[in-house]
Amino acid sequence: MSIDTLQLRRIAIDTYHENVAYMHRECGVYRAEGFQALSKIQISLNGIKILAVLNVVDDASIVQSGELGLSEQAFQQFNCVEGSMVTVNHAEPPKSMDAVRRKINGERLDRADFDSITDDIVESRYSKMEIAAFLVATGQNSLDRDELLYLTRAMLQSGDRIHWDEPLVADKHCIGGIPGNRTSMLVVPIVAAHGMLIPKTSSRAITSPAGTADTMEMLCEVNLSPTQLHDIVRRERGCLAWGGTARLAPVDDMLIAVERPLGIDSQGQMVASILSKKLAAGSTHLLVDIPVGPSAKVRQMRQALALRKLFEFVGDRLNLHLEVMITDGRQPIGRGIGPALEARDVMLVLQNDPEAPADLRQKALQLAGRIIEFDPDVRGGQGYAIARDILESGRACAKMNEIIQAQGPKPVDFSPGSLCHEVAAKSDGIVTEIDNLQMAKIARMAGAPMMKRAGVDLLKKLGSPVKKGEILYRIHAEFPADFNFAQNLAMQNDGYTLGSNAELLKPLITF
Amino acid sequence: MSIDTLQLRRIAIDTYHENVAYMHRECGVYRAEGFQALSKIQISLNGIKILAVLNVVDDASIVQSGELGLSEQAFQQFNCVEGSMVTVNHAEPPKSMDAVRRKINGERLDRADFDSITDDIVESRYSKMEIAAFLVATGQNSLDRDELLYLTRAMLQSGDRIHWDEPLVADKHCIGGIPGNRTSMLVVPIVAAHGMLIPKTSSRAITSPAGTADTMEMLCEVNLSPTQLHDIVRRERGCLAWGGTARLAPVDDMLIAVERPLGIDSQGQMVASILSKKLAAGSTHLLVDIPVGPSAKVRQMRQALALRKLFEFVGDRLNLHLEVMITDGRQPIGRGIGPALEARDVMLVLQNDPEAPADLRQKALQLAGRIIEFDPDVRGGQGYAIARDILESGRACAKMNEIIQAQGPKPVDFSPGSLCHEVAAKSDGIVTEIDNLQMAKIARMAGAPMMKRAGVDLLKKLGSPVKKGEILYRIHAEFPADFNFAQNLAMQNDGYTLGSNAELLKPLITF
Known part of the structure; x- marks a missing residue:
C-alpha cells in the first residue's frame, strides 16, 4: 500500500529547525512503503501537511508499531492531540x-x-x-x-x-567581524533622544564573542514579546532587544x-x-557600517565599494533609504571584548567618563550623526554636532536608562571573570597590528559570550608604544578549563604585532 | 566548563549514515557548553572520536541528565558497553x-x-x-x-x-537511465562461459524501477558475504551479486x-x-555503456563523446583498461520493466526462445563480444561471433544456472502482478517515441522495485505500426493503491507518441 495511517505520538526530542519523524522498524507502513532511514516523508492531518526526516526505531518504549512519533517542533505544527490518526507517504522533492x-x-x-x-x-x-x-x-x-x-x-x-506607521523608522547595521564594536548601544539612545524612531533588534553572538543582544543583557531584559517591544518603542522611541522571537x-x-x-x-x-530583515522590521532608513581592515570581513577598499553598490542597488529598488559608511576595521573597537567588558565600555562613554574608550565614542558619534541627518529638519553636516551634544549633555545616558527601565533592568555589575591572565609584550616597540580574528577567538575560548564575564580587556591599541614586559591585554574567565584554553591560544599567537612607526598599519579609509 | 563527561546510553533509533546524539535539556554539560540543537559535537572514549549531530531531549525516559544517548550506528562505532563514560565537546568543523x-x-x-x-x-x-x-x-x-x-x-x-590475483578481471557498467536494460544478466554468463573472470556486483534500484540486483533476486540470493562471493567467482568465473556489503x-x-x-x-x-568503485572491486578491464537518446541520461552525441573522453582520461591514468560503447538509448530495452518482468526477458534470451526480445539479445551480444575481445587470444572483431556461439549453444544458459545454484536458487515464478491495466493506442500510427522517464515512472508507481511483480510490459516498440485501440503496454500491480496511482499517471501521459514513419526517432548512433 502506498498510503496508510498511523497514530500520532509526541516525542520529547528537540530537533530545532529540522522535523524528525520516528517509526518502528516492525511497523507495517514502514515495511510496505519501502521507506528508508533518513528519507523524507509527508505527514497529513486535516489538510495540514508537514515534511519530516524519518528515523527508524527499534525500541517500542519510544515509538510502537502503528504509531508515528514526531519531534517537538514537528508535533506542534499540527495543533492536535496525541493519538490523532495521520496519513504518511513519501514526500515529493x-x-x-x-x-x-x-x-x-x-x-x-x-x-x-x-x-x-x-x-x-x-x-x-x-x-x-x-x-x-x-x-x-x-x-x-x-x-x-x-x-x-x-x-x-x-x-x-x-x-x-512590521508597520510602524511613521514616515521615518531608522536603523543601523554593521556587517560584523570587529570585536568590541558595540556602537548600537550608543547610537540607539542618541538617536532616540533626538526623537527619531529606532526600534533596534539585534542577534546574539553565533561566531563572535558577543552580540549586541548578549551585551545589552548585562543591563536589562532583551527577550521581549512583540507587544512589549511595540509599547517600549512607542514610548521611548527606541529599544535594544533580541530579534529572535518575531x-x-x-x-x-x-x-x-x-x-x-x-x-x-x-x-x-x-x-x-x-535588507530583507530590516525591511521586514519596518525600517525606512538604514545606515550600513562596513569596516575595512586586513583582519576584517572586508579586506580591500575595492571590495567595500563593490559591496556598497550592491546594498545601494537593492535598497533603492525596495524603497529603503540606505546609506553606507565604510569604517576603520583595522583593530577591535573599544577596550573590552565579551558581554560584561563591552557593557562597561558602553556605559563609560554614555557617562562621559574620561576613561571611556575614545574610538568607540568617536565611531558611535559618527554613525549617530549620519542617522540624525536622515531627519529632513537637520542641515547636512550638522548630525555629528547634534549627536555629540546629546551625548555630552547626558541626554543619551538618560535615554539609555529609560530604555533599560522599560525593558526590565538588571543589577549592574560589570566585574570581569575572576580568573585573570595578563599577556605581556615580548619586546619593545609600538603596536602595529591587532588581529581581530585572533582576539575574538581568544575571547570565545575564555568563555564569551555564554560566560558573560569572560573575555579580553585590551590595554594597548594600534600606535601605542610599549616596553618589553608591559601588559598588552588581560584574559578573563570564569572556569579553569576555559581559562587554560584561552591562555594556550594566546601563547601560540597573542594577536599583537609590535614594530616601528613605519610599519604601523595605515587606515584603509579616512575616518 | 568546556569539556565534560557523560554516561553512554544506547538509543534504539536508526539514523542511517548520520550519527545522532541525544542529551537532556537539563544536563549540566548541555547548559555549560552552550551547545545548540543540531550542532555537531565530538564524543571521545579510549582514543576513539566520533562526531554526531545533537538532539535535545525533554523526556528522561529516553535520556537522562548526565547521560549521552547515541543512535544505533553511532553507538556501534565505540565497541563498548552502555554506561561507559565519554567525553563530549564541540566538534571542530x-x-x-x-x-x-x-x-x-x-x-x-x-x-x-x-x-x-x-x-x-x-x-x-x-x-x-x-x-x-x-x-x-x-x-x-x-x-x-x-x-x-x-x-x-x-x-x-x-x-x-579487492585483489583477484588474475591478469584480467572484466566488468561492465551502464550509466543507467534506460528501463529494462538488464544486459549484465546476459553478459556475465556469456563472458564467464568464455572463461574470463567477471565478478559483477550491482546496486539495487534507487530511482529506477529495477536494478540488476533486484532482478537477479527473482532467481537466486544476491546478498552474499565477501567469502561467499569470492568462492563463487573462483569456481564459476562470474557472479551477479548485490554490491552493498563490501x-x-x-x-x-x-x-x-x-x-x-x-x-x-x-x-x-x-x-x-x-571508476573508483570498479577499481576498488579489482577490475582490470571495464566496458562502459553510454546510452544516448532524447529521454536518456545523455541526450546528445557530443555529450556522450565528452563523457567518453573523461572516462578514458581517468581510466588510463589509473591503469584500468577501459572501453566505452555508445549505445541506442531511444527507448526501453526488452519488453518488461520491473524485476519479475525483466527476469522473464533475460531467461527467454538465455533459453534462445523465439519470443525473446531481440533488442535485449542483440545489445547483450554486442557488449559481451567487446568484453571477450579484452582476451588477448581473441582476434579483433571476433568477439561478437564468440558471444553468439556461447549463447546459441546453450552454454550461457548453463553457466547462468550454475551461478544461480551457487548463489542459492529461488523458486522460478515470473508471473506479473494480478492487477492488470491495458493501455491502448488512441489513434492509428506507428510508434515514433517512447519516453524512458515516463515508462520508468509508471513502473515505479505500480510498485516496482519493492513489489517485484509490479511493472510495465511493453507490447509495442519504436517503429511498430498500431491501430487505434490496440494495446501498447500492460501495467501490472499487486496492490490497489499502487495500481490506481500508475493508471492515473498513464492516463495523464502514456509515454508513447504515435505518428508517421517520417517522424520516427532516428537512432543517434549506428548500432
Whole structure:
C-alpha cells in the first residue's frame, strides 16, 4: 500500500529547525512503503501537511508499531492531540529544486523562481542539504544584481512585516567581524533622544564573542514579546532587544542556520539577509557600517565599494533609504571584548567618563550623526554636532536608562571573570597590528559570550608604544578549563604585532 | 566548563549514515557548553572520536541528565558497553572544508585537497549539508580533468580494495537511465562461459524501477558475504551479486546518499563514482555503456563523446583498461520493466526462445563480444561471433544456472502482478517515441522495485505500426493503491507518441 495511517505520538526530542519523524522498524507502513532511514516523508492531518526526516526505531518504549512519533517542533505544527490518526507517504522533492538545479547548471533565475524557492524553504520542504545546495549554487558571484533583488524581495515576503506607521523608522547595521564594536548601544539612545524612531533588534553572538543582544543583557531584559517591544518603542522611541522571537524574513534564519556551520558566506547573500530583515522590521532608513581592515570581513577598499553598490542597488529598488559608511576595521573597537567588558565600555562613554574608550565614542558619534541627518529638519553636516551634544549633555545616558527601565533592568555589575591572565609584550616597540580574528577567538575560548564575564580587556591599541614586559591585554574567565584554553591560544599567537612607526598599519579609509 | 563527561546510553533509533546524539535539556554539560540543537559535537572514549549531530531531549525516559544517548550506528562505532563514560565537546568543523570553500570561490584544488576531503568524509566528519556543499561546488564543469583524476583516486583510496590475483578481471557498467536494460544478466554468463573472470556486483534500484540486483533476486540470493562471493567467482568465473556489503570506495556511497535525494549529478562525479568503485572491486578491464537518446541520461552525441573522453582520461591514468560503447538509448530495452518482468526477458534470451526480445539479445551480444575481445587470444572483431556461439549453444544458459545454484536458487515464478491495466493506442500510427522517464515512472508507481511483480510490459516498440485501440503496454500491480496511482499517471501521459514513419526517432548512433 502506498498510503496508510498511523497514530500520532509526541516525542520529547528537540530537533530545532529540522522535523524528525520516528517509526518502528516492525511497523507495517514502514515495511510496505519501502521507506528508508533518513528519507523524507509527508505527514497529513486535516489538510495540514508537514515534511519530516524519518528515523527508524527499534525500541517500542519510544515509538510502537502503528504509531508515528514526531519531534517537538514537528508535533506542534499540527495543533492536535496525541493519538490523532495521520496519513504518511513519501514526500515529493520540492518543485523549486528544479530551479536550484538550473542555477547549478549556470542558468539565470527569474523572480518567480526565487519566489517558489523561498516558499518551499519557509514551508520546510527543503532539507538542510537542499538548502546547502541552494546556498552554494547562489554563492560568490553567481547571482547578478537583479537576481539578488529577486532573492531579497522573496525573503522579505516569506514572513511578517512590521508597520510602524511613521514616515521615518531608522536603523543601523554593521556587517560584523570587529570585536568590541558595540556602537548600537550608543547610537540607539542618541538617536532616540533626538526623537527619531529606532526600534533596534539585534542577534546574539553565533561566531563572535558577543552580540549586541548578549551585551545589552548585562543591563536589562532583551527577550521581549512583540507587544512589549511595540509599547517600549512607542514610548521611548527606541529599544535594544533580541530579534529572535518575531517571524521576520524567516527564510533568512533558515539560510543562516546552514550558512553558519558551513562557514560559507557571499556578499550577495549578506545583502539579501540584512535588507530583507530590516525591511521586514519596518525600517525606512538604514545606515550600513562596513569596516575595512586586513583582519576584517572586508579586506580591500575595492571590495567595500563593490559591496556598497550592491546594498545601494537593492535598497533603492525596495524603497529603503540606505546609506553606507565604510569604517576603520583595522583593530577591535573599544577596550573590552565579551558581554560584561563591552557593557562597561558602553556605559563609560554614555557617562562621559574620561576613561571611556575614545574610538568607540568617536565611531558611535559618527554613525549617530549620519542617522540624525536622515531627519529632513537637520542641515547636512550638522548630525555629528547634534549627536555629540546629546551625548555630552547626558541626554543619551538618560535615554539609555529609560530604555533599560522599560525593558526590565538588571543589577549592574560589570566585574570581569575572576580568573585573570595578563599577556605581556615580548619586546619593545609600538603596536602595529591587532588581529581581530585572533582576539575574538581568544575571547570565545575564555568563555564569551555564554560566560558573560569572560573575555579580553585590551590595554594597548594600534600606535601605542610599549616596553618589553608591559601588559598588552588581560584574559578573563570564569572556569579553569576555559581559562587554560584561552591562555594556550594566546601563547601560540597573542594577536599583537609590535614594530616601528613605519610599519604601523595605515587606515584603509579616512575616518 | 568546556569539556565534560557523560554516561553512554544506547538509543534504539536508526539514523542511517548520520550519527545522532541525544542529551537532556537539563544536563549540566548541555547548559555549560552552550551547545545548540543540531550542532555537531565530538564524543571521545579510549582514543576513539566520533562526531554526531545533537538532539535535545525533554523526556528522561529516553535520556537522562548526565547521560549521552547515541543512535544505533553511532553507538556501534565505540565497541563498548552502555554506561561507559565519554567525553563530549564541540566538534571542530572538518579542516578540509577550507578546500571546499576555496572551490566555491572558484579555485582549483590539488591532490592533497581531495585526499583530505575524502579522508574527512569517510571519517564522518562531514554533515549531509557539508557533503551537499562539496557536491555542488564540484558539480557540473567545475572540476577539470586532473581534479577529477585526483577525486577518483582519493575515493578509491578511501576504502578496501579487492585483489583477484588474475591478469584480467572484466566488468561492465551502464550509466543507467534506460528501463529494462538488464544486459549484465546476459553478459556475465556469456563472458564467464568464455572463461574470463567477471565478478559483477550491482546496486539495487534507487530511482529506477529495477536494478540488476533486484532482478537477479527473482532467481537466486544476491546478498552474499565477501567469502561467499569470492568462492563463487573462483569456481564459476562470474557472479551477479548485490554490491552493498563490501567497503569499496565508501566515500562514493556517502556522496550518492546526498546526490540522489538532491537530484543533482554531474558527469565528473559520475565518472569518479563508477571508476573508483570498479577499481576498488579489482577490475582490470571495464566496458562502459553510454546510452544516448532524447529521454536518456545523455541526450546528445557530443555529450556522450565528452563523457567518453573523461572516462578514458581517468581510466588510463589509473591503469584500468577501459572501453566505452555508445549505445541506442531511444527507448526501453526488452519488453518488461520491473524485476519479475525483466527476469522473464533475460531467461527467454538465455533459453534462445523465439519470443525473446531481440533488442535485449542483440545489445547483450554486442557488449559481451567487446568484453571477450579484452582476451588477448581473441582476434579483433571476433568477439561478437564468440558471444553468439556461447549463447546459441546453450552454454550461457548453463553457466547462468550454475551461478544461480551457487548463489542459492529461488523458486522460478515470473508471473506479473494480478492487477492488470491495458493501455491502448488512441489513434492509428506507428510508434515514433517512447519516453524512458515516463515508462520508468509508471513502473515505479505500480510498485516496482519493492513489489517485484509490479511493472510495465511493453507490447509495442519504436517503429511498430498500431491501430487505434490496440494495446501498447500492460501495467501490472499487486496492490490497489499502487495500481490506481500508475493508471492515473498513464492516463495523464502514456509515454508513447504515435505518428508517421517520417517522424520516427532516428537512432543517434549506428548500432
